[in-house]
Amino acid sequence: MKWYAKFVIPAVVIIGVLGVLMVNLSSALVYYNTPAEVQTREAGESRLRLAGQVVAGSVIEEDTTVVFTVQDCDIAVSVIHTGTPPQLFSEGIGVVVEGTWNGEMFVSDTMLVMHDEQYRADAGDYDQDLHTCSES
Amino acid sequence: MTANEHRTTVWPWIVMAVAGFHVFVASMTVPPDALQGQLSRIMYVHVPAAWLAYLAFGITMLGSAMYLWKKDLKWDRRAHASAEIGVMFTGMTIVLGMVWAKPTWGVWWTWDARLTLTAIMFFVYLGYLALRRTTDNLDMRAKRSAILGVLAIVQVPLVHFSVIWWRSLHQAPTLLNPEGPSMDTSMVITLLIAVSGFTVMYVAMMFKRIELSRLEDAVLVSEQTSSGPIAGHGITSPDLTGGS
Secondary structure (H helix, E strand, O other): OOOOHHHHHHHHHHHHHHHHHHHHHHHHHOOOEOHHHHHOOOOOOOOEEEEEEEOOOOOEEOOOEEEEEEEEOOEEEEEEEEOOOOOOOOOOOEEEEEEEEOOOEEEEEEEEEEOOOOEOOOHHHOOOOOOOOOOO | OOHHHHHHHHHHHHHHHHHHHHHHHHHHHOOOEOOOEHHHHHHHHHHHHHHHHHHHHHHHHHHHHHHHHHOOHHHHHHHHHHHHHHHHHHHHHHHHHHHHHHHHOOOOOOOOHHHHHHHHHHHHHHHHHHHOOOOOOHHHHHHHHHHHHHHHHHHHHHHHHHHHHOOOOOOOOOOOOOOOOOEOHHHHHHHHHHHHHHHHHHHHHHHHHHHHHHHHHHHHHHHHHOOOOOOHHHHOOOOOOOOO
16 A cells, blocks of 8 residues: 555545535534524424524513514514523524424524624624625 | 743743733723623633634644654644644633623523534544553654644634534624624724734743653653663662761
């Protein structure tokens, strides 16, 4: 065996395995669904994650629940969340909610706030339209 | 003062000077982010730690490739030192990231693409360090770890681009972003000061670790080549019979 064969063959095998893993894991590596994807789902008990921006003016807080609308690429879904939202939860911010889709509303019991990659000392300098659509 | 002593005694002072300036700027002068408030200051340690981990693993790849080409153990020592420091920076990135995640996202940890791949990278390089302990033969050790040191680098682009390739909870890069930096200039400058501080820390640690490896290897070689007891005559009982 030539000296380089000892490196080239394992390298090709490892890169091949990684490639297969990448292609197959791609769907598992996707952390959340968009409102458009959730709407095409059958209503049911299977848990999934939904993400989008909280639509301004849609938040209604009650005793133990929060009702609001999340939107991505101009498609909106209503969410009813049970529990206290995280500290940074506010209108316009991105959220990931975890729960089930009942055909009309997304019923959530876990909420994570997504902060984006913008850092501005003055809130007016944020580009509000940067994440209005996650698929370009 | 020899060049080696100079490196290991002067560099820690440079680190302290730059790090002191970094701490001052990042905690006192730069304005906080309007949305995240003071929490955004964690960025000035989390981001440079992550970048230095990338750099350290890149140097491990170069050192490993150079060893495979030249068969000179000095390249193996450089690759090893850099991997060890890279593991430390990766661990730091994860811990600081968790401290940042809890108050912002609302959880310490979640299995999104960036976090999962970073955790895998951490354990693969821990595996590299473990692999080095499987043999006392210096050439064998260098060869085995060099092969892994070259292959493991594929994880760095995977970790970095994970937030662009897959939908993740972790935000996209701010500075190393194809569309240009999306932060205030004062914050960019602070981040660059932070990165230079971490870089001099990396250089200082490299000098120290390589020097230590050289001594460790010399001890190993002398143990393997000498037939006498390890500590020589240092542990023989004092001579009580003769003398005045």
